[in-house]
């Protein structure tokens with residue numbers, strides 16, 4: 303078996319999508335896949351049966367959603383490059399601007415092309431637990447705060463967008479929505495839609511789906527003329543994939559009693575959120591922490607000292623050749639892989655609904671060489 307490889311589980315994607323679909327059907331909210339979390343086009347037909355379309359952070363994601371997913375294509379970026387705006391507008395149905403200035407630069411162009419233009423606002427309701435993932439943190443560049451709007455609703459504004467959550471539940475959404483309505487409700491009569499952003503962990507076990515339905519229905523009752531959008535990324539592919547990797551080497555225990563195991567995947571290259579967020583991902587057959595009889599830090603075969611996750615405890619010793627399976631590896635992984643240290647990108651496999659495993663993409667030296675402009679080489 304060739305490792306490292308991502309294995310995406312269609313059955314789990316389907317059950318996540320069905321939960322999201324039930325929220326759509328019960329409330330009339332439209333739900334978009336935020337492609338920055340998960341962009342595996344080979345699974346888009348399955349998701350497109352349950353969702354309304356995609357949202358994008360860039361020209362490339364917009365083109366990808368437009369070409370492979372269909373439905374509605376939305377885009378938001380903190381700023382748009384003048385050289386890209388025309389192509390973006392040819393691909394999307396909705397465009398969200400980050401500031402009144404960006405809006406005034408491009409909104410007329412959008413209107414001329416039949417693209418609905420909105421503004422991202424910052425309700426200044428910090429609820430995210432990690433500053434790096436908190437768009438409401440002090441000095442944030444994401445979204446327009448009320449004071450910057452000077453009371454005026456830009457002419458031609460059709461929608462408002464906010465995004466303040468990260469892996470969160472209903473209570474945090476209630477806080478954000480209350481802040482949004484308190485600060486911006488005078489603008490609502492003039493617009494056609496509101497986008498509640500992402501970060502809603504709707505498919506996590508224990509998420510209060512009925513509460514969300516109630517909250518959205520209440521919003522609809524207060525503002526019956528408004529279309530509603532949610533754009534989750536994580537919730538679409540939560541727990542829907544693994545990263546399988548082979549142990550290459552096991553070192554003798556360090557003075558702290560924990561051994562280093564070296565694998566053919568790399569946290570820095572293939573699961574960077576484990577280092578950036580940081581967090582310790584689930585590992586099949588192991589417990590988090592060094593409390594068990596056989597404790598290991600798991601590290602990549604790279605030169606980066608910090609390219610390690612864990613420790614994990616096993617009931618048996620690890621050996622070279624063992625295959626490890628990290629869980630919840632569909633989101634913010636494939637979209638973030640890189641070739642640092644010349645690491646091979648993991649293959650991508652799909653476990654189809656009928657249980658068959660299909661390898662849909664393999665990567666080799668050519669991908670590394672192209673990323674390093676080999677065509678311009680000596």
Ligand SMILES: *Cc1c(COP(=O)(O)O)cnc(C)c1O
Pocket residue numbers: 336338339378465467468469499500501502533534535536537
């Ligand atoms: C990141 C992001 C999302 C998706 O967030 P998840 O945490 O993956 O659900 C949606 N909208 C915007 C504007 C984002 O920045």
